[in-house]
Amino acid sequence: MKHLNAVILAGGSGTRLWPLSTPSFPKQFLPLPSGQSMIQETLERVAPLVTPQQSWVVTGANMAGLVHEHLPTIPETHILREPLGRNSAPAIVWAAETIARQDPDAVMAIFSADAVILEVENLRQTLQLAYQLAEQGKLVTIGIQPTKPETGYGYIRYAEEFSQDYGYTAFQVERFVEKPNLETAQNYIQDGHYVWNAGIFIWSVKAILAEFRDHLPEMVKHIQDIVSAGPDEKTLQERWPSLQSISIDYGILEKTQNLVVIPAQLGWNDVGNWEQYGALFPADEQGIRAVGAHIGLGSQNVIVYNNTARRIYTIGIEDVIVVEMEDMTVICHKTHVQRVKELAEQHHKKA
Numbered sequence: 001m002k003h004l005n006a007v008i009l010a011g012g013s014g015t016r017l018w019p020l021s022t023p024s025f026p027k028q029f030l031p032l033p034s035g036q037s038m039i040q041e042t043l044e045r046v047a048p049l050v051t052p053q054q055s056w057v058v059t060g061a062n063m064a065g066l067v068h069e070h071l072p073t074i075p076e077t078h079i080l081r082e083p084l085g086r087n088s089a090p091a092i093v094w095a096a097e098t099i100a101r102q103d104p105d106a107v108m109a110i111f112s113a114d115a116v117i118l119e120v121e122n123l124r125q126t127l128q129l130a131y132q133l134a135e136q137g138k139l140v141t142i143g144i145q146p147t148k149p150e151t152g153y154g155y156i157r158y159a160e161e162f163s164q165d166y167g168y169t170a171f172q173v174e175r176f177v178e179k180p181n182l183e184t185a186q187n188y189i190q191d192g193h194y195v196w197n198a199g200i201f202i203w204s205v206k207a208i209l210a211e212f213r214d215h216l217p218e219m220v221k222h223i224q225d226i227v228s229a230g231p232d233e234k235t236l237q238e239r240w241p242s243l244q245s246i247s248i249d250y251g252i253l254e255k256t257q258n259l260v261v262i263p264a265q266l267g268w269n270d271v272g273n274w275e276q277y278g279a280l281f282p283a284d285e286q287g288i289r290a291v292g293a294h295i296g297l298g299s300q301n302v303i304v305y306n307n308t309a310r311r312i313y314t315i316g317i318e319d320v321i322v323v324e325m326e327d328m329t330v331i332c333h334k335t336h337v338q339r340v341k342e343l344a345e346q347h348h349k350k351a
Contacts, residue, residue, distance in 0.1 A: 110199075126142050319334045
């Protein structure tokens with residue numbers, strides 16, 4: 001896979017993991033049980049397949065220093081700094097146009113910086129098939145075979161078989177569907193032709209740039225001017241704010257007829273809330289997952305994240321998340337875990 005390039009999208013803010021995740025230190029830089037950060041593990045999964053010169057990150061300008069600190073092997077010129085967030089489509093076409101100038105035959109594998117994948121060897125095998133199809137001009141996404149009727153993820157429905165190799169099968173994508181309610185998600189599981197949309201994409205720079213020219217031509221023109229200007233920041237600062245803020249799903253993938261999906265079991269977790277983050281850490285026999293100093297009596301199914309030198313004591317509580325920071329404490333019932341984002345937004349408005 002000599003033309004493979006890895007592109008990590010690291011522009012998210014991770015408000016559902018507030019107050020540990022903040023605008024100045026978002027979730028992709030948070031520690032995992034391995035001791036590495038999410039973004040470090042993201043690169044490590046594919047590092048044997050690409051050189052540092054084939055590794056790229058698209059991130060907010062304010063986070064470029066953190067990216068360089070966590071991923072020192074990536075050249076600083078390969079950290080593309082967005083002046084402000086414009087969703088995934090502009091980030092991807094910027095990376096594609098930049099990589100194409102270095103290698104016109106390049107294939108991009110795109111990963112989110114803030115997801116966990118436990119089955120790394122499975123990922124590498126799916127990338128082998130995806131690379132093969134990308135060299136044939138296909139757009140490829142790796143979909144996660146559902147393990148439960150999850151309502152927090154988007155889904156992809158696939159149709160007829162397209163190709164198989166390396167122990168995996170690629171199918172023609174039929175349609176994308178938004179996050180479902182529980183009943184609909186249960187129907188998706190029974191249907192057997194749905195996968196979670198994990199935001200993992202593989203395609204040649206030629207194929208994706210052709211799609212952008214068809215579907216988002218104005219965006220391509222602006223990006224070409226930005227890339228042609230090179231280190232000159234003026235063009236970037238002038239053009240970037242005028243780009244349409246749109247995801248790659250809406251902008252390209254829901255319109256193309258050239259997309260295939262490879263269903264796979266990767267042990268994938270997008271770590272989208274405190275329950276998912278806490279679940280990465282080991283539990284005791286009462287289901288208590290504690291990071292930092294904690295002593296509990298008669299509590300069950302509790303997540304405690306203590307970022308201080310103080311001790312936290314819990315007695316007789318169930319299904320609760322406790323986050324202790326130096327300047328604040330957040331206590332949340334697990335059934336309301338998605339509302340942490342609301343709390344974070346209120347806090348930032350008052351700050």
